[in-house]
Amino acid sequence: xxxxxxxxxxxxxxxxxxxxxxxxxxxxxxxxxxxxxxxxxxxxxxxxxxxxxxxxxxxxxxxxxxxxxxxxxxxxxxxxxxxxxxxxxxxxxxxxxxxxxxxxxxxxxxxxxxxxxxxxxxxxxxxxxxxxxxxxxxxxxxxxxxxxxxxxxxxxxxxxxxxxxxxxxxxxxxxxxxxxxxxxxxxxxxxxxxxxxxxxxxxxxxxxxxxxxxxxxxxxxxxxxxxxxxxxxxxxxxxxxxxxxxxxxxxxxxxxxxxxxxxxxx
Ligand SMILES: [Zn+2]
Numbered sequence: 377x378x379x380x381x382x383x384x385x386x387x388x389x390x391x392x393x394x395x396x397x398x399x400x401x402x403x404x405x406x407x408x409x410x411x412x413x414x415x416x417x418x419x420x421x422x423x424x425x426x427x428x429x430x431x432x433x434x435x436x437x438x439x440x441x442x443x444x445x446x447x448x449x450x451x452x453x454x455x456x457x458x459x460x461x462x463x464x465x466x467x468x469x470x471x472x473x474x475x476x477x478x479x480x481x482x483x484x485x486x487x488x489x490x491x492x493x494x495x496x497x498x499x500x501x502x503x504x505x506x507x508x509x510x511x512x513x514x515x516x517x518x519x520x521x522x523x524x525x526x527x528x529x530x531x532x533x534x535x536x537x538x539x540x541x542x543x544x545x546x547x548x549x550x551x552x553x554x555x556x557x558x559x560x561x562x563x564x565x566x567x568x569x570x571x572x573x574x575x576x577x578x579x580x581x582x583x584x585x586x587x588x589x590x591x592x593x594x595x596x597x598x599x600x601x602x603x604x605x606x607x608x609x610x611x612x613x614x615x616x617x618x619x620x621x622x623x624x625x626x627x628x629x630x631x632x633x634x635x636x637x638x639x640x641x642x
Contacts, residue, residue, distance in 0.1 A: 412455035415463035417549035417604035429498035435624025530626025550606015559616030572607035575599035
């Protein structure tokens with residue numbers, strides 16, 4: 377990858393005595409990047425979501441002021457990807473397994489004395505799991521603050537650099553993800569194989585939509601033959617560099633704000 381987690385911010389490089397000696401451990405920010413191993417069209421590798429989460433976090437941690445204590449856990453490359461299972465190569469955990477895995481990582485962090493945990497998810501098929509885990513852990517331990525966040529939600533340049541159609545329908549392996557991958561892992565992008573495919577037969581004159589406020593459940597093969605939802609042919613490395621930088625800056629702010637965060641009515 378073109379950018380990596382700074383070693384002094386990588387949680388597994390700590391010794392247990394480093395953890396035991398941490399000051400103000402309740403405000404130390406632990407970040408769990410989460411991706412998926414799933415098809416991303418004929419032009420992108422299976423790793424996309426995990427690569428994006430890792431690169432954005434790496435950017436943020438490389439810029440983060442030294443006085444903010446924050447550590448990255450190893451990226452969880454497996455996710456819940458059953459909407460893509462009809463395409464070979466996709467590996468999916470069940471909702472239950474992913475939930476239990478995250479609950480048990482969270483319990484371990486809590487037992488170690490940490491009280492602030494960010495779930496930094498880059499896969500659009502599993503934000504609901506993050507929300508359930510965060511709520512359940514917080515109910516189990518009222519002083520454990522968990523933040524179930526989606527990588528793309530921070531202010532970023534994709535709104536300026538992508539067309540409106542792409543922002544609405546280019547939800548998988550389209551211009552945004554492909555541009556980012558040209559920035560992060562260019563040797564693994566096959567632009568000559570990139571094809572545009574937008575979902576067909578979406579409801580018109582209906583309050584129901586693919587990803588809106590009133591959605592219907594879908595599998596990717598209902599909507600796309602190639603596995604792509606969007607137009608990757610307009611992707612460029614320059615766009616990817618700029619989107620990565622803006623996401624990274626947004627995430628630096630998120631980590632800062634989590635560090636400062638105080639629980640309401642504590
Ligand atoms: Zn993706």
